[in-house]
Amino acid sequence: MASAVFGPATFCAVTGGSRGLGRSIAVLLAGRLGHGSRLVLTGRSLQGLQETKRQVKEKCRKELEVKLVTGDMEDSTAYHAHFCDIFADAKQGDFNSALMIHNAATTGDATKKASEHSDPQILTKYYDTNLTSVIALTSKFMKVC
Numbered sequence: 001m002a003s004a005v006f007g008p009a010t011f012c013a014v015t016g017g018s019r020g021l022g023r024s025i026a027v028l029l030a031g032r033l034g035h036g037s038r039l040v041l042t043g044r045s046l047q048g049l050q051e052t053k054r055q056v057k058e059k060c061r062k063e064l065e066v067k068l069v070t071g072d073m074e075d076s077t078a079y080h081a082h083f084c085d086i087f088a089d090a091k092q093g094d095f096n097s098a099l100m101i102h103n104a105a106t107t108g109d110a111t112k113k114a115s116e117h118s119d120p121q122i123l124t125k126y127y128d129t130n131l132t133s134v135i136a137l138t139s140k141f142m143k144v145c
């Protein structure tokens with residue numbers, strides 16, 4: 001059995017936990033989180049998040065709070081509400097340690113040539129997802145945890 005390397009009562013959030021690498025990280029990490037820990041998984045697909053939760057619960061038989069938060073990192077106007085959901089009920093001192101894994105990202109439209117990347121709205125969404133959300137979420141994480 002894996003040891004609780006992150007100790008008891010760890011707050012752990014994994015963005016992009018609805019599939020791929022994020023799902024694998026969540027399932028592997030779950031077995032390493034000690035008693036009283038909370039695992040928060042984010043993504044746009046609730047169905048994908050629910051499947052990850054199912055796999056986490058299957059792998060990790062011990063009691064672990066798994067919270068699912070849907071939201072779109074392309075939409076920076078929704079960050080405030082989205083990030084509040086991620087850290088809802090989490091106050092400084094509630095957890096002994098905290099871990100934030102920024103995994104959600106997009107490669108964008110890789111079929112386009114450099115000369116075709118001309119739409120500023122698409123570029124803004126790309127940078128909001130891959131850069132702005134990471135900085136803003138880290139800031140919130142550092143304030144709360």
Ligand SMILES: NC(=O)c1ccc[n+]([C@@H]2O[C@H](COP(=O)([O-])OP(=O)(O)OC[C@H]3O[C@@H](n4cnc5c(N)ncnc54)[C@H](OP(=O)(O)O)[C@@H]3O)[C@@H](O)[C@H]2O)c1
Nearest residue numbers: 016017018019020021022043044045072073074103104105
């Ligand atoms: N696979 C590779 O070979 C590789 C190589 C280098 C780097 N990476 C990076 O590693 C990370 C994971 O890779 P992966 O292959 O597992 O990618 P993936 O299968 O495309 O999964 C990306 C995850 O990010 C979430 N996500 C994407 N756009 C989002 C948005 N606008 N808002 C909220 N969540 C969003 C997706 O969830 P929803 O669709 O549910 O929103 C999904 O859970 C990515 O950051 C990727 O760029 C991967």
